[in-house]
Amino acid sequence: MLDIKDLHATVDGKEILKGLTLSIGAGQVHALMGPNGSGKSTLSYVLAGRDGYQVTSGSIAFRGRDLLAMKAEERAAQGILLAMQYPVEIPGVTAMNFLRTAVNAQARARGEPQIDAVAFLKRIRAVAQRLNINEDMLKRSLNVGFSGGEKKRNEVLQIAMLEPALAILDETDSGLDIDALKLVADGVNDMRSPERSFLVITHYQRLLDYIVPDKVHVLSAGRIVRSGGPDLARDLEAQGYEKVVSAA
Amino acid sequence: MSAAAQQRQNQSAPEAEFAALFASVRAHLPGPAWIQGLRAEALAAFLSQGLPHKRLEHWKYTDFRARFAGGLALAQGGEGETPIDLFDGLNAHRVVLANGTVRSMPEADGLPDGVEIMRLAEALTTPALWLKPWLRTDHSALESLNLAFMTDGVLIRVGAGTRVTLPILLHNSLSQADVMAHTRSLVMLEEGAELTLIEIDDGAPPSQSFLNSVMTLSLEPGARLHHLRLVAAHGPSLLVRSDRAEVAQNARYETLVCASGAALARSELSVLLAEPGASFDLAGAYVASGEELNDITFTVTHGAPHTTSRMLVKGVAGGESRAAVQGGVIVKPDAQKSDSHQMARGILLSSRAEIDQKPELEIFADDVKCGHGAAIGALDGEQLFYLRSRGIPEAQARAMLIAAFIGEVIERLGAGDWQARVYAWLDLRLAAATGTT
Numbered sequence: 001m002l003d004i005k006d007l008h009a010t011v012d013g014k015e016i017l018k019g020l021t022l023s024i025g026a027g028q029v030h031a032l033m034g035p036n037g038s039g040k041s042t043l044s045y046v047l048a049g050r051d052g053y054q055v056t057s058g059s060i061a062f063r064g065r066d067l068l069a070m071k072a073e074e075r076a077a078q079g080i081l082l083a084m085q086y087p088v089e090i091p092g093v094t095a096m097n098f099l100r101t102a103v104n105a106q107a108r109a110r111g112e113p114q115i116d117a118v119a120f121l122k123r124i125r126a127v128a129q130r131l132n133i134n135e136d137m138l139k140r141s142l143n144v145g146f147s148g149g150e151k152k153r154n155e156v157l158q159i160a161m162l163e164p165a166l167a168i169l170d171e172t173d174s175g176l177d178i179d180a181l182k183l184v185a186d187g188v189n190d191m192r193s194p195e196r197s198f199l200v201i202t203h204y205q206r207l208l209d210y211i212v213p214d215k216v217h218v219l220s221a222g223r224i225v226r227s228g229g230p231d232l233a234r235d236l237e238a239q240g241y242e243k244v245v246s247a248a
Numbered sequence: 249m250s251a252a253a254q255q256r257q258n259q260s261a262p263e264a265e266f267a268a269l270f271a272s273v274r275a276h277l278p279g280p281a282w283i284q285g286l287r288a289e290a291l292a293a294f295l296s297q298g299l300p301h302k303r304l305e306h307w308k309y310t311d312f313r314a315r316f317a318g319g320l321a322l323a324q325g326g327e328g329e330t331p332i333d334l335f336d337g338l339n340a341h342r343v344v345l346a347n348g349t350v351r352s353m354p355e356a357d358g359l360p361d362g363v364e365i366m367r368l369a370e371a372l373t374t375p376a377l378w379l380k381p382w383l384r385t386d387h388s389a390l391e392s393l394n395l396a397f398m399t400d401g402v403l404i405r406v407g408a409g410t411r412v413t414l415p416i417l418l419h420n421s422l423s424q425a426d427v428m429a430h431t432r433s434l435v436m437l438e439e440g441a442e443l444t445l446i447e448i449d450d451g452a453p454p455s456q457s458f459l460n461s462v463m464t465l466s467l468e469p470g471a472r473l474h475h476l477r478l479v480a481a482h483g484p485s486l487l488v489r490s491d492r493a494e495v496a497q498n499a500r501y502e503t504l505v506c507a508s509g510a511a512l513a514r515s516e517l518s519v520l521l522a523e524p525g526a527s528f529d530l531a532g533a534y535v536a537s538g539e540e541l542n543d544i545t546f547t548v549t550h551g552a553p554h555t556t557s558r559m560l561v562k563g564v565a566g567g568e569s570r571a572a573v574q575g576g577v578i579v580k581p582d583a584q585k586s587d588s589h590q591m592a593r594g595i596l597l598s599s600r601a602e603i604d605q606k607p608e609l610e611i612f613a614d615d616v617k618c619g620h621g622a623a624i625g626a627l628d629g630e631q632l633f634y635l636r637s638r639g640i641p642e643a644q645a646r647a648m649l650i651a652a653f654i655g656e657v658i659e660r661l662g663a664g665d666w667q668a669r670v671y672a673w674l675d676l677r678l679a680a681a682t683g684t685t
Contacts, residue, residue: 048633049637050633071636071642072633072636072637073636073641073645075637076636076638081637082637084637087634090635090652091652091656092651092653092655098635101648102639105638105639105640105641106638106639109641162638162639
């Protein structure tokens with residue numbers, strides 16, 4: 001699904017990723033953990049194609065294609081979705097209109113037919129209900145006045161509606177209470193399938209109790225310094241990053 | 249410079265042309281002797297000031313004189329393509345003014361009780377003296393020019409307590425080349441009356457034309473006016489609106505002005521909140537592209553205590569266009585407890601476009617609230633990335649963000665059947681400004 005090889009990337013001229021290599025197979029859930037400033041969010045933005053994140057060497061293949069040659073919107077249409085740590089507020093664009101525009105734009109890019117309004121509404125209602133999202137919220141301006149939990153649930157709603165091949169969750173657990181965390185985790189678990197992969201970026205092991213990963217990686221100073229099974233996350237929680245990283 | 253020398257200088261090419269034109273057409277302009285006298289007086293007032301230019305503080309960003317090509321004849325009505333009515337099919341009482349002359353208007357028996365509409369050309373043939381205070385020669389140069397040459401327009405009166413359910417729609421177009429039209433209208437809402445007035449100024453002349461329109465609005469106590477002004481002329485049109493409103497006790501004047509498309513469009517509005525409880529709300533939206541110059545200028549005078557004004561103007565400028573927003577608020581000495589707030593926001597879509605925003609406050613009372621704010625920027629990069637990261641192509645994402653930005657202004661006048669038409673028109677204008685079609 002995703003093959004990152006010896007990736008170096010800079011932000012504002014400063015090298016953040018320093019030779020990162022990571023491979024995620026179809027249907028797998030990988031967790032990426034690491035201390036602040038280790039490059040977790042940078043990796044997520046590099047994958048999503050945000051301007052200002054400069055790849056200086058290395059490669060990223062996504063489903064066999066060169067991801068770095070694609071614009072952000074093309075990556076989305078090819079199946080990458082980054083659920084953001086801080087979802088952006090957009091006054092005047094309703095959550096509903098935003099999603100319908102996105103679904104149709106992706107369909108157009110893939111040469112698929114547009115979804116009609118009735119079918120879309122039916123689908124979004126069903127998904128929203130599962131995520132305990134009030135329909136009124138969808139009629140409001142995107143993320144404006146949403147609580148922290150609502151914003152994150154809205155990100156998961158987008159994963160469910162856009163059905164990406166690879167969903168990247170950038171600290172989706174931050175700022176969530178335990179009920180909201182369970183709701184988000186249930187939403188993600190519902191979508192696990194042999195065709196869909198997840199990269200779950202998190203500080204804490206807590207989320208990984210609910211979304212059980214196939215593999216856990218530890219990122220430090222722009223490189224993956226350790227990889228292992230779900231137990232690695234528990235070791236990190238028990239011993240702290242410093243110890244695990246220095247042992248590597 | 250002496251006054252005489254100033255006048256000589258002002259009377260260079262274009263002004264001399266107006267004087268010569270006036271001499272040749274004055275005998276055919278409507279109105280008895282005392283109106284003719286007023287016209288001559290107004291022309292003199294105009295000539296003493298000349299066409300507005302950038303050295304005047306209020307025209308600093310809009311050099312009308314520099315853009316005025318001259319050589320224009322007075323429009324005489326008649327033929328000339330009427331542009332497609334953006335509000336075609338909208339249920340309304342319609343008045344159509346084409347090339348300076350009323351082409352059609354509702355029959356008297358088609359209007360609700362308490363509503364009267366009369367042509368200015370007709371009113372001028374046997375003018376009542378009550379018209380006189382409304383025909384002033386001491387206003388701006390272009391208002392004086394209008395008074396000298398005025399040909400037609402409408403007088404709308406809504407009687408006390410009358411609530412007009414359907415809007416009155418005034419469509420004013422100028423489509424002929426090399427002409428100018430000076431239209432003048434009067435809207436009077438008597439005590440407790442309520443009206444929705446929709447205006448559209450448009451036309452696509454093949455070469456320069458000049459629509460110089462003047463409107464006076466009078467709101468008696470408790471009256472409410474919802475006023476949409478769509479300044480939609482395009483191509484080489486020069487369009488200047490000079491509107492004046494006087495708002496009496498507890499009356500409320502709400503207006504939305506949307507302007508886009510003309511080579512030069514200046515929408516000027518002066519509002520006097522004359523009595524306690526009077527309130528005013530202005531929403532303004534502009535979309536400038538190509539080499540357009542779009543100017544929204546307003547002056548609100550709080551002339552009595554407990555008066556309220558709110559102004560929000562938003563717009564975008566692309567290409568090599570320029571936009572200016574000038575917001576004046578004057579609070580008179582006895583207008584205590586006045587409450588005013590204005591905000592102007594602009595987005596530059598190109599590095600060659602320019603937006604100038606100038607709030608101006610003159611406050612002579614001490615117990616007042618007067619806020620103002622202004623911001624000019626580019627589109628928000630984070631918002632743009634968020635939309636693109638969901639698969640929305642960049643051009644479409646930009647258009648969505650701009651439409652949302654302007655939408656806040658459109659929503660301000662409240663809902664109406666007109667709203668969808670305004671949005672559709674704005675979409676087209678935005679496509680022109682952003683280069684997406």
